[in-house]
Amino acid sequence: MIDFTLTETDQAIVDYNRAAALICRKYARYYDENEEEMAPEVLPEAEAFYAETPLPPKGGAEDTSPPVMMALHAMISHWGDYTIRLKRSGGGLGNAALSAAGTPEQQKKWGNLVLSMAITEPGCGSDPSRVSTSAVLDPETDEWVINGEKIFVTTGIRAEAVVIWATLDKSAGRAGIKSFLVEKGTPGFDVPHKEKKLGIRADDTAAYVFSDCRIPRSNLLGGDESISKKTSGGFRGVMKTFNMTRPMTAAMGLGLAEAALDFTREQLAEAGVEIDYMAGLISQSAAAEKFIRLEAIYDASRLTTLQACWLAGEGKPNNMESSVCKAHAGGAVRAITQGCIEILGAMGISREHLLEKWTRDCRITDIYEGTGEIQRLIIARGLLDYTRADLK
Amino acid sequence: MISFGMSEEQEIVRDTLREFAADALRPAGRECDETSAIPDELLQSAWELGLTTTQIPEEYGGGGEERSLVTNSIVLEELAYGDAALALALVGPSQFANAILDHGSDEQKQKYLPLFCGENFHMASLAQLEPGPVGEPMRPRTMAEPKGEGWVVSGAKSFVVMGDRASHFLVFARNQDGVDAFIVARDAEGLTISEPELNMGLKGLATVGLELERVEVAAADRLGGEAGCNVACLINNSRVALGSVLLGLSRAVLDYCVPYSKDRVAFDEPISKKQSIAFRLAEMHIECEAMRNLVWQAASHLEKGLDATAQARFVRTYVNEKALWIADNGIQVLGGHGFIREHPVEMWFRHARTLSVLEGTAGI
Numbered sequence A: 001m002i003d004f005t006l007t008e009t010d011q012a013i014v015d016y017n018r019a020a021a022l023i024c025r026k027y028a029r030y031y032d033e034n035e036e037e038m039a040p041e042v043l044p045e046a047e048a049f050y051a052e053t054p055l056p057p058k059g060g061a062e063d064t065s066p067p068v069m070m071a072l073h074a075m076i077s078h079w080g081d082y083t084i085r086l087k088r089s090g091g092g093l094g095n096a097a098l099s100a101a102g103t104p105e106q107q108k109k110w111g112n113l114v115l116s117m118a119i120t121e122p123g124c125g126s127d128p129s130r131v132s133t134s135a136v137l138d139p140e141t142d143e144w145v146i147n148g149e150k151i152f153v154t155t156g157i158r159a160e161a162v163v164i165w166a167t168l169d170k171s172a173g174r175a176g177i178k179s180f181l182v183e184k185g186t187p188g189f190d191v192p193h194k195e196k197k198l199g200i201r202a203d204d205t206a207a208y209v210f211s212d213c214r215i216p217r218s219n220l221l222g223g224d225e226s227i228s229k230k231t232s233g234g235f236r237g238v239m240k241t242f243n244m245t246r247p248m249t250a251a252m253g254l255g256l257a258e259a260a261l262d263f264t265r266e267q268l269a270e271a272g273v274e275i276d277y278m279a280g281l282i283s284q285s286a287a288a289e290k291f292i293r294l295e296a297i298y299d300a301s302r303l304t305t306l307q308a309c310w311l312a313g314e315g316k317p318n319n320m321e322s323s324v325c326k327a328h329a330g331g332a333v334r335a336i337t338q339g340c341i342e343i344l345g346a347m348g349i350s351r352e353h354l355l356e357k358w359t360r361d362c363r364i365t366d367i368y369e370g371t372g373e374i375q376r377l378i379i380a381r382g383l384l385d386y387t388r389a390d391l392k
Numbered sequence B: 001m002i003s004f005g006m007s008e009e010q011e012i013v014r015d016t017l018r019e020f021a022a023d024a025l026r027p028a029g030r031e032c033d034e035t036s037a038i039p040d041e042l043l044q045s046a047w048e049l050g051l052t053t054t055q056i057p058e059e060y061g062g063g064g065e066e067r068s069l070v071t072n073s074i075v076l077e078e079l080a081y082g083d084a085a086l087a088l089a090l091v092g093p094s095q096f097a098n099a100i101l102d103h104g105s106d107e108q109k110q111k112y113l114p115l116f117c118g119e120n121f122h123m124a125s126l127a128q129l130e131p132g133p134v135g136e137p138m139r140p141r142t143m144a145e146p147k148g149e150g151w152v153v154s155g156a157k158s159f160v161v162m163g164d165r166a167s168h169f170l171v172f173a174r175n176q177d178g179v180d181a182f183i184v185a186r187d188a189e190g191l192t193i194s195e196p197e198l199n200m201g202l203k204g205l206a207t208v209g210l211e212l213e214r215v216e217v218a219a220a221d222r223l224g225g226e227a228g229c230n231v232a233c234l235i236n237n238s239r240v241a242l243g244s245v246l247l248g249l250s251r252a253v254l255d256y257c258v259p260y261s262k263d264r265v266a267f268d269e270p271i272s273k274k275q276s277i278a279f280r281l282a283e284m285h286i287e288c289e290a291m292r293n294l295v296w297q298a299a300s301h302l303e304k305g306l307d308a309t310a311q312a313r314f315v316r317t318y319v320n321e322k323a324l325w326i327a328d329n330g331i332q333v334l335g336g337h338g339f340i341r342e343h344p345v346e347m348w349f350r351h352a353r354t355l356s357v358l359e360g361t362a363g364i
């Protein structure tokens, strides 16, 4: 049944997550200014929180489904802060790729490592079919020899290994691209620097260089079988993982937007600006009217994100919906945070408050995991029944 | 539990209405707009579908089926996909019947609900909007003064949907405590009903103005009787209803633009292969999905009896803006042809423009 309310259990989980997120919020400014990744061990409140706060109950069949709860959790934790957590969350994007494209043995072998995912290169981002990092099999040693450069790798420093996209044959385009797992410490695999960014500064984003980096033949995800397949291990598997990761990135950005709205609401209340949801244009201040519009955008985006996750939970296809919510949220969080600054004026850009930081942080939402334009391409192809070649 | 899943029944209702809208409403929409009239047979055929009667309790002569606001919002979306003006006409009687059902006293229910349980289309209208610029739903200029046991209502109303056929009007007026709604019969003394108004869109839907000159209303005809009623709740309901209509209209625009753009060639390829057009279509789709979620959320909250004032306001603000954008861009996708009355997009644009200024004139 169509329903938008939380059960008691859902609510208890949400409250628990919110309490943890509020602690993280306290450290947000420090780690942004210092551009260091937060090590949870140094969070003095973490231990006290876990000691004092009873774990929330687990949801059952009568409660909101796990993918929807995951999105709510992502919203709430990012509402606290983009990077800082009381507990370190497990895997990176590469773990999702491993589960999508790895053989059972590979999943067993590497599933417990933190895996980053490196597709983007200096010469290609939105169009990954142009990947030029190469993999050449050395039949004598039964090893792949990797050469190339990757940039903008999320969890790039913390990761224990990386899933990379490399091409066996550049002239084959997509069909030539395969995924490989490279462990940190393999000779020829360097991490030359950490990227310096507009926002999510405490987040670890790195560049990788591979020069004659040799990895075992069995590090090809999906095994040798994937060589002959047209897109196995590379595109299709990874694209499938986007159906859940895209809604998650939407949710992460929306958490920041929610924080911005909460802050702005408080400030408006303090300034005596009343928000009346019934009022028309005569009795409403322009600030309140603007604010309501931003809240409406937020709600539309939040629901659309939850819908994509709900479909996943039902085992229904959500390819279009995950692009819809990512595209919507990408624009929404930009409009909301920038709109909040407009409403609050100078206070909005002051580094004494977090609004300016949320505005910088959430700007990534419309870029990674496929830019807003790329999402629109996918949606338009779906609507028009077009292939990649028809519309690019 | 958060869920976006329609019940099986809702899916059946959706499919039935979708078919009806395609067969009966879409083909009739243009003619109704051009002639500023809706044929009686069309209203009657919809009446026979039972849109109004089935959800009135059996004790008043209705079908006694459970009324779900979410389902009714789905119904409105589908009807409006066929034609927005006709959608509002077909559910016209329900706005009044539902207001009585939700807010009326027992006496009012007994007196007025049976009117909607007959064999023939029966209309009664809400009179909420007023002439003059900028409406304030909770601050009507029409006034109700107490007189003896009852009331005297004076003022003017406009955009009273199908007021030409209405047996009664539910007139929103301000008294010393706030806003109330008063049931006024068509032949009440002091009430003048204008000729149909001349509007930009929804032309098939006759709307009239009312002049109320010291119209006397009995105490028993204040909606809710002595207790009065929560007018804000009626406004919230109407916001969601109008949002559902705009949503159906938006989907109609998108579905018209998709095949058109695949067919139309410029610079050696279909215009749909130009990103400027393709991305616009993507945007329309994104916004249809977003709008529906806002509409469903507000409808579901209202159905559960939760305070949905903010959620209904989000519908009004967001859906108005996006539906207008979609209707406007529907014309742009068709270029000059979009401006010509051979295609429906110019009509849908006028409908959207008109719908977006309405308030309190529909219900689910």
Ligand SMILES: Cc1cc2nc3c(=O)[nH]c(=O)nc-3n(C[C@H](O)[C@H](O)[C@H](O)COP(=O)(O)OP(=O)(O)OC[C@H]3O[C@@H](n4cnc5c(N)ncnc54)[C@H](O)[C@@H]3O)c2cc1C
Residues within 6 Å of the ligand: A093, A116, A117, A118, A119, A120, A124, A125, A126, A127, A151, A152, A153, A154, A155, A197, A205, A364, A367, A368, A369, A370, A371, A372, A373, A374, A377, A392, B275
């Ligand atoms: C903080 C951060 C973290 C990241 N994490 C990762 C990661 O973990 N792993 C990884 O592999 N990558 C990662 N990325 C890379 C990210 O996915 C790419 O930056 C993104 O896909 C865009 O690619 P690009 O930067 O090369 O832009 P380009 O592809 O050069 O695009 C530039 C502009 O052109 C537009 N454009 C491109 N193609 C089209 C088209 N066909 N139609 C219309 N417009 C088009 C784009 O939308 C964009 O506006 C990360 C990036 C950042 C900033």
